[in-house]
Amino acid sequence: MSKHRSTLRSPEFARKKRNQFLLKLFLTLVVLAVVLVVSLYLSHLSSLTINTIEIEGNEVITSDELDKYVRAEITGNYLWFFSKSNILIYPRKKIENDILRDFSRVQFVNVFYKSFKSIGVTVEERKPNALWCKSDLLDVDSLKLSDDCYFINQDGLVFIKAPQFSASVYVRYYGHIASSTDPVFAQYVPNQEFKDMSNLIDEVSKLGFLVTDVILFDDDGMELRLSSGGKILLSAREDFSVTLENFNLLLSDKITIPKVDDFIAKLNYVDLRFGKKLFFKLR
Numbered sequence: 001m002s003k004h005r006s007t008l009r010s011p012e013f014a015r016k017k018r019n020q021f022l023l024k025l026f027l028t029l030v031v032l033a034v035v036l037v038v039s040l041y042l043s044h045l046s047s048l049t050i051n052t053i054e055i056e057g058n059e060v061i062t063s064d065e066l067d068k069y070v071r072a073e074i075t076g077n078y079l080w081f082f083s084k085s086n087i088l089i090y091p092r093k094k095i096e097n098d099i100l101r102d103f104s105r106v107q108f109v110n111v112f113y114k115s116f117k118s119i120g121v122t123v124e125e126r127k128p129n130a131l132w133c134k135s136d137l138l139d140v141d142s143l144k145l146s147d148d149c150y151f152i153n154q155d156g157l158v159f160i161k162a163p164q165f166s167a168s169v170y171v172r173y174y175g176h177i178a179s180s181t182d183p184v185f186a187q188y189v190p191n192q193e194f195k196d197m198s199n200l201i202d203e204v205s206k207l208g209f210l211v212t213d214v215i216l217f218d219d220d221g222m223e224l225r226l227s228s229g230g231k232i233l234l235s236a237r238e239d240f241s242v243t244l245e246n247f248n249l250l251l252s253d254k255i256t257i258p259k260v261d262d263f264i265a266k267l268n269y270v271d272l273r274f275g276k277k278l279f280f281k282l283r
Contacts, residue, residue, distance in 0.1 A: 043082040043089065050074060050085045052118035059125050061105060069102070070095055070111075070121060087116050099123070104159045104184050126153040129198065130171045131162055132188055134179035135215075150183050156194025158183040168212045168227065171201060175216040189216070193236075200240040204232065207251060208264050221273070229283075230267030243272050250278050 053070050055063040073095045074085040084090055092111045099109045099121075108124035133149040149162045152173065161184075162170075177186050188194060201211045204224065209232065213225035216236060224232040234243055250257065250270075257263045263282075270280035 043086045045086075048087050048116055049083065050087055050090060050117060050119055052114075054114060054118060054120045056120060056122045057125075058123050061103060061123070061125065066099075066103075066121060066123065069099065070119075073098060087113065087119070090119070092119075095121075107153075107159075126151075126157070126159050128152070128162070128170065129154040130173055132158050132173045132177065132183060134183075135174040136179065146179075152188055152194075154195070154198070155191045156188040158186045158188060160184065171211055172213045173216065174213065175218070196240055197236075200244065203244050204247075207248070208260055226264070226267070228264050228267065230264070231269040232272065233269060234272040238273070238275075242275075246276050246278060247272055249276075250280075 053067050055066045058066060074090050076084055078084060078089070082089060095111050096109050099106055103123075105125050106123050107126045110120075110122045112120050112122070114120045128151040130152045131149040132152050134146045147164050149164075149172065150158045151160050151162045151170075152158050158177065173188060176188055177183050189197070197214065201214065201224070204211055209224075209230075210227040211224045211232075212227050213223075215223040215225070217223075220236040222234050222236050224234070226232065234240075247270075251260055251263070266282040268281040268283045270278065272278060
């Protein structure tokens with residue numbers, strides 16, 4: 001038994017174990033070196049290098065702008081060695097996330113493989129539904145409205161600065177977002193509330209009252225300004241369908257309002273904040 005232990009601990013046995021370890025280490029390093037060299041070769045192989053970027057779905061953002069942006073994303077190397085423009089390892093997910101971050105007009109993007117030397121980029125842009133404009137809402141009788149406006153999409157999301165318009169192309173919304181902050185990606189009101197407000201404006205317009213501005217106060221008071229110069233006062237807390245029903249009842253009263261067109265032209269304001277108790281004043 002002691003002779004066997006002596007054999008295991010002999011210098012020759014230790015040398016063999018060390019040589020085996022060194023051989024395994026050497027072979028491992030050789031394999032890693034081969035893998036590294038092959039990977040480096042493949043990552044810079046021209047037949048696997050992206051040189052064509054096809055842009056689809058854009059309407060306002062130019063293809064050239066997106067092309068330059070994506071090319072900048074695939075310029076350079078990972079860890080100083082592996083090319084980012086290689087079709088097998090290009091940063092697809094990062095490109096998508098960065099486009100969504102840097103192009104606020106884009107609400108969806110998909111970057112995908114087309115061939116060994118080309119990728120496709122499909123974007124879906126947010127559609128302007130209205131404008132949100134900065135303002136100083138001191139109180140109901142002291143409003144400072146500005147032309148510094150941003151587009152809002154159909155869900156009530158402020159997404160990009162808008163140019164100035166000479167006419168009332170879009171309904172303008174004011175309030176509810178601090179004018180001192182950057183409003184991009186701010187939600188004017190929750191999604192469904194904004195859709196309800198948009199529907200209210202559509203229904204009021206069908207009655208002949210063309211809304212140009214919507215002012216939302218901190219106490220949930222709302223003011224609809226009309227192209228005729230009049231105002232409609234209401235509460236954002238109330239069910240808009242009930243408010244519209246009450247308004248229709250007023251307009252259908254031929255004794256009080258013989259001609260709706262004359263009523264619209266002469267209207268100073270109509271107050272719909274108190275249920276069926278409606279108040280109005282003519283100019």
